[in-house]
Each structure stands twice: as structure tokens, then as C-alpha cells.
Amino acid sequence: MMKLFKSVRFRLLILSLLAVFVITSMVVLSDVLDTNERLIAAQKEKSVLLSDTIKQSIMLLMLENRWKELQVLIEDLSKNNPELKEVRIFHPVSGRIIISNETEDIGKRIYEKDWNRFIKQEESPFVIKKHGSMFATRVLPIKNMPPCYRCHPPEQKTLGVLDVEISLAVAHESIKASTYKHITGLVVGFVVISMIFLIGGERLINTPLRELINVMKKVESGDLSIRIKEMRNDEFGYLSGAFNHMIDTLESAKKEIERCHMQQMERASKLASLGEIISGIAHEIKNPLAGISCAIQVFNSELSDDDSRKPVITEVLNQVNRLDRIVKDLLSYAKPKPPMFVPSRISEILEKTLFFVYPEAKKQNIVIDNQVSSEIPEILMDPDQVQQVFLNITINAIHAMPNGGILTISVSKKDRQEVQDEIKRLVQDDKFIAVNFHDTGKGILPEDLTYIFEPFFTKKTKGTGLGLSISRKIIQEHGGDITVRSEVGKGSLFTVYLPIKSSQPTVHGSQ
Ligand SMILES: Nc1ncnc2c1ncn2[C@@H]1O[C@H](COP(=O)(O)OP(=O)(O)OP(=O)(O)O)[C@@H](O)[C@H]1O
Ligand SMILES: [Mg+2]
Structure with a gap:
């Protein structure tokens, strides 16, 4: 097990998978956040559209002096639009609810957050959490305008405040579904990529590496006849070629060394026996040669200087001396003196x-x-x-x-x-x-x-x-x-x- 953890291919696999996991997770996370943002923005947009439309309808009813039908209109609207959770009009001074789709709320004070937005005159939609649910809310004042002056004095600037709340439940459901889809995709993708890495790594790296290691072990144990057979068209192929070439060189170097060694052994044994023969022969020659030299010297001394045989005898003596020198050389080679x-x-x-x-x-x-x-x-x-x-x-x-x-x-x-x-x-x-x-x-x-x-x-x-x-x-x-x-x-x-x-x-x- 420890061997597996220490192997380069295992570490490489883990690193690659980690990299794939981090990259895909980041992509999925940013996609989920993006979808979330887009869905909430769409709901906010919806709240703007709805509140504008409701405001127009309210204005129309009031101008036609049919304001009493307002309550019915709002109740109908909320019934026909399940996302529309709360539609109400509250008083701009007291903050009390005048009209609401939830009739039991009439007379109650509007939520503090909605009131604050009205006070700050912020008409843009915002997200609010109530009773554990999220809503896109818009607070829109209904301003007093000249056509309204016949019923409302011009000093009264705001006639009422429209408060529209759209539930984000559906949007959240979509977000949940999309997140689930993304995570499922991430897991499936990760599993598929891991499989590809495992199978591809096995085929592309492990198999040739194993063969290379096996051949190396055999070479190490002295078998220089082995070669890597499968020549692939990649870096491993190049490595195998170089490795085979190296074994070729090693093999021929080994043969050459063996040949030289044999030659030297032969030479050494030849020289040793040659030395023995030489010293044997040299000793055999040395003594008779000394005898010949003495005899000739005696013979020479007996000849008068003008004797015609003298130069011949001198030449014989020279040759004998030469022979003596060669014998001495041979002896000193075969048996050198310390x-x-x-x-x-x-x-x-x-x-x-x-x-x-x-x-x-x-x-x-x-x-x-x-x-x-x-x-x-x-x-x-x-x-x-x-x-x-x-x-x-x-x-x-x-x-x-x-x-x-x-x-x-x-x-x-x-x-x-x-x-x-x-x-x-x-x-x-x-x-x-x-x-x-x-x-x-x-x-x-x-x-x-x-x-x-x-x-x-x-x-x-x-x-x-x-x-x-x-x-x-x-x-x-x-x-x-x-x-x-x-x-x-x-x-x-x-x-x-x-x-x-x-x-x-x-x-x-x-x-
Ligand atoms: N100074 C040199 N210049 C050119 N060749 C040389 C020289 N010294 C040696 N040699 C060569 O080396 C060979 C071997 O020399 P070595 O002294 O062992 O034997 P040798 O001179 O031939 O015979 P020996 O010395 O027994 O008379 C010579 O025959 C010669 O060819
Ligand atoms: Mg010499």
C-alpha cells in the first residue's frame, strides 16, 4: 500500500484528479451563483412590472371614482397570480394598511422595513425575508396629481403607498433544481474524467513504464540480450529506442572487454611459458658459448699478428660476443635481477x-x-x-x-x-x-x-x-x-x- 502511495504515477493521478475537481467545482459554483443572481433579478423585474401595472389600475379606478372596487381588484389579482403574496396600500402618514389582499391585515401597521423604504423614497425592488421565506418587494408611493385634485387637496403630496411582494419560492425551487443538476453533472463528470485518467494512464504510462522497468531489471541482473519490443510513437517510444541503443552499446562493450580479457590471458600464459623456455635455452647456450669464446681466444693468441686467419678469428669472436649479449638480454628479460x-x-x-x-x-x-x-x-x-x-x-x-x-x-x-x-x-x-x-x-x-x-x-x-x-x-x-x-x-x-x-x-x- 505504502509502495502505491510512493509511486510517481499514483501521485500524478491524484494531482491531476485534484486539479480537475478544483477547476470543475469552480466552474459549477460560478454557474450556480450566476443562475441564482439571474433568477432573483427576474423576480425583482417582475415586482416592478406588477407594481407599475397595479398602480395604473388603481389610478384609473380612483379617477373614475370607483375606488371602492380597489379591494376586490387586489384580491382578484392575488388569486390569479399565486406568486403575488401580498398587495397592499398603506397610509403615507400613519403607516396603517388601508387595503390588502389579506383582509385581516387591514388596519395593522405596515412592516418597519417597508415603511423605512417609503420614508427614504427608495422605489427600487429589494429582497426581504419574512417568516422564513424570501420575497421580492417594491414600495411605490401613489402621488397626488392635478386630475386627483377634485377629491384630494393639492397640499396632500402622497395619496397612499402601494406595497407589492412577490414570493421567491418558485425561483428558489428553480435554483435548487439547477444546483442539483450542476452537482450531479460535476460528480458524473468527475467520475468519467477519473475513469479516463485511470484507463488512459494505465495504457499510456503504466504499461510502457512497467515494461521498461522489467527490461531494466533483467539488464541489471546481467541479461544483455533482452530488448524493449513495443516501439510506440511517443516519448516512451523514444525512451525505449534510446534504452535499446544503450543495451546494444553495453552488449558490444561487454563482448569487447571479454575478448580483450581472453587475449590478455592468452598472452600472459604465452609470455610466462616463453620466459621459462627462454631462460632454459639461454642457460644451455651460455656455457658452451663461454667455452667457444675461451677456445677461440686461446687459438687467437697463438696466431701471429700478420696471420691471414686472424681477421676471420676476430670476426668469429665478435659474433660470439654478440650472441653472448643476446643471451644476457634474454636472461635479464626472463629473470631480471632485483x-x-x-x-x-x-x-x-x-x-x-x-x-x-x-x-x-x-x-x-x-x-x-x-x-x-x-x-x-x-x-x-x-x-x-x-x-x-x-x-x-x-x-x-x-x-x-x-x-x-x-x-x-x-x-x-x-x-x-x-x-x-x-x-x-x-x-x-x-x-x-x-x-x-x-x-x-x-x-x-x-x-x-x-x-x-x-x-x-x-x-x-x-x-x-x-x-x-x-x-x-x-x-x-x-x-x-x-x-x-x-x-x-x-x-x-x-x-x-x-x-x-x-x-x-x-x-x-x-x-
Ligand atoms: N627513439 C626512437 N625513435 C624511433 N623509433 C624508436 C625509438 N626508440 C625505439 N623505437 C622503436 O621501438 C622498437 C623497439 O625498441 P627496443 O629498444 O625495444 O628494441 P630494438 O631497439 O629494436 O632492439 P634492441 O634494443 O633489443 O637492440 C625499435 O625497433 C624501434 O622501431
Ligand atoms: Mg633498443
Whole structure:
């Protein structure tokens, strides 16, 4: 029951019915009052007409000296006209009734109200209540005029006063009947309108609303295959269309999420097993490779400098070293070492890194603009691992500028919010150092940007595609991250965010 009272449709129905009731009641009330007024006005008009006619007849009889017939005339008049309750003539000085249709009243004093109206000379009709009934009354003086002078001296201004009273009973009956009719109409109208509201509301609002709520409940419980079937040509139709569209979008988004989730699960399991295989193979290769390297070095040392086999052996040694490097990379990807945190200076690590790459950069006509000041304080990090990261990013930049260019390296301080906005994941530390590597190379295609940190993604014939994925892993182990921005043909900006740690961090276990 309480649920019904709280429902919007019930409240709306009650409000509408209340509005209909108030409006129709007002219309009916004003109509009843209007009819009432008109009927009373008609009776007053009647009293004027009758009193004028009676006065004319009285004058005529008096002029013909037949005034004795007056009493008969008045009695006849009242008999023939049932509405005419009282017709009387009273004396203008004494106020006593001279002639009346009610003969027992003759000689009595006229009503006080009628007398007062005569004194005030008010000839307009008025409504009076007597013995519980209403009357339209008119008090009309019969003036002395020259033709009357033969019987009445001219000093006598008024010969008598005519008092006519018309009953309003019939008018009241009509008013009652009309009021009854109006009220009946009001009740019938109200019932009909209520029915229309109820039936119309049920069909136009409740039914579609119920269907919408049912579908919403099913969607809420996870059934995205359901749709609203009845498409009406109104606001509900529009709402249903929009709702169906929303479920369509939800359904396809859900499918897409499920698909991505599956893909990620597959990738994760593939990567995990790949990591195991890699570390197994790498270990198998590493030891024989070290043996080969030793044997060749021994063999090489035994050859004289001008021996024609020397360049071949040197090339074999180079290739063995390359293989050794790849194996190390694979191992560090599959089994990264936990960072050894020591207070280190970014500028020093950078200088060491650049020392290795200067010759290559010079060959390719690349200018390295190192803007990192040596005054930047030390922070806790694993300098060897960070150097590996800087080296990989710098070599990548050099590879991206085969026809020369500028590599600018700078640092800036960032707070937690800035870093969080940039890398879009929660970070723990409050302050960070951002090391920027900005090159003017060929840039990275937008479709490749999401993949460059993936292991084995490479566009180089001699690359392993492990550089950036290992670098990101190292920096994430430090509590930071690497981001990239790039524009094809203009260059790339790699930023390494390293947290400024106040104390030795706990090293997360790495697999
Ligand atoms: N500064 C850069 N400008 C343009 N492309 C870049 C840049 N840095 C990285 N890349 C792209 O990202 C890919 C992945 O880089 P990553 O360092 O992981 O592997 P790699 O350099 O190809 O191989 P490796 O580092 O193992 O020798 C590169 O092949 C290259 O296409
Ligand atoms: Mg690389």
C-alpha cells in the first residue's frame, strides 16, 4: 500500500484528479451563483412590472371614482397570480394598511422595513425575508396629481403607498433544481474524467513504464540480450529506442572487454611459458658459448699478428660476443635481477652512458645536447641497471637518426599527480625526477606506439626487440615508469620517471 502511495504515477493521478475537481467545482459554483443572481433579478423585474401595472389600475379606478372596487381588484389579482403574496396600500402618514389582499391585515401597521423604504423614497425592488421565506418587494408611493385634485387637496403630496411582494419560492425551487443538476453533472463528470485518467494512464504510462522497468531489471541482473519490443510513437517510444541503443552499446562493450580479457590471458600464459623456455635455452647456450669464446681466444693468441686467419678469428669472436649479449638480454628479460639501490647521481650515469655512444653519434652526424646539471642531488637507484636503460634509449635515438639530428637530454622535477596523470597508474612516491631524451629522428607510427614496450617488438634487422621492455621492467622495479610521445617525421620524446626516495626502498621480488 505504502509502495502505491510512493509511486510517481499514483501521485500524478491524484494531482491531476485534484486539479480537475478544483477547476470543475469552480466552474459549477460560478454557474450556480450566476443562475441564482439571474433568477432573483427576474423576480425583482417582475415586482416592478406588477407594481407599475397595479398602480395604473388603481389610478384609473380612483379617477373614475370607483375606488371602492380597489379591494376586490387586489384580491382578484392575488388569486390569479399565486406568486403575488401580498398587495397592499398603506397610509403615507400613519403607516396603517388601508387595503390588502389579506383582509385581516387591514388596519395593522405596515412592516418597519417597508415603511423605512417609503420614508427614504427608495422605489427600487429589494429582497426581504419574512417568516422564513424570501420575497421580492417594491414600495411605490401613489402621488397626488392635478386630475386627483377634485377629491384630494393639492397640499396632500402622497395619496397612499402601494406595497407589492412577490414570493421567491418558485425561483428558489428553480435554483435548487439547477444546483442539483450542476452537482450531479460535476460528480458524473468527475467520475468519467477519473475513469479516463485511470484507463488512459494505465495504457499510456503504466504499461510502457512497467515494461521498461522489467527490461531494466533483467539488464541489471546481467541479461544483455533482452530488448524493449513495443516501439510506440511517443516519448516512451523514444525512451525505449534510446534504452535499446544503450543495451546494444553495453552488449558490444561487454563482448569487447571479454575478448580483450581472453587475449590478455592468452598472452600472459604465452609470455610466462616463453620466459621459462627462454631462460632454459639461454642457460644451455651460455656455457658452451663461454667455452667457444675461451677456445677461440686461446687459438687467437697463438696466431701471429700478420696471420691471414686472424681477421676471420676476430670476426668469429665478435659474433660470439654478440650472441653472448643476446643471451644476457634474454636472461635479464626472463629473470631480471632485483635492483641494488645506492645513492647515485643521474648526471654521472648519463656521462658514462654517453661515453659509449659518442663515437657512433659522431659518425652519424648527431649532436648530443646534454643539459643535465651535475648539481642535481643523488637519489637511490641501481646505477648499472639505470645505465642500461639510458644506453638503450640513447642507442634507439641514434638508430632513429641515420641522417643526423639532435638528441637533447634534460631533467625536471615532477610531483606525484603529474606523474600519475602522465603514466595513468597509481604511484607511491611523492616526488620524481623525469629524465627526458628528445630526438629529432624519424618518429614512431601511432599504431606501433602501444607495442614498442612489448618484448620482441622490433623494426630493426639486428634488434632483439627486448631493449625497451627490459628498460621499462627495470624502471618499474625502481617504482617509476617510462613514457613516450612521438610524431612521425619529427622525432620522439622518451621520459624516464625515477622516484626520489628518502630511504632504502623494499625490493620487490622479481621472477
Ligand atoms: N627513439 C626512437 N625513435 C624511433 N623509433 C624508436 C625509438 N626508440 C625505439 N623505437 C622503436 O621501438 C622498437 C623497439 O625498441 P627496443 O629498444 O625495444 O628494441 P630494438 O631497439 O629494436 O632492439 P634492441 O634494443 O633489443 O637492440 C625499435 O625497433 C624501434 O622501431
Ligand atoms: Mg633498443
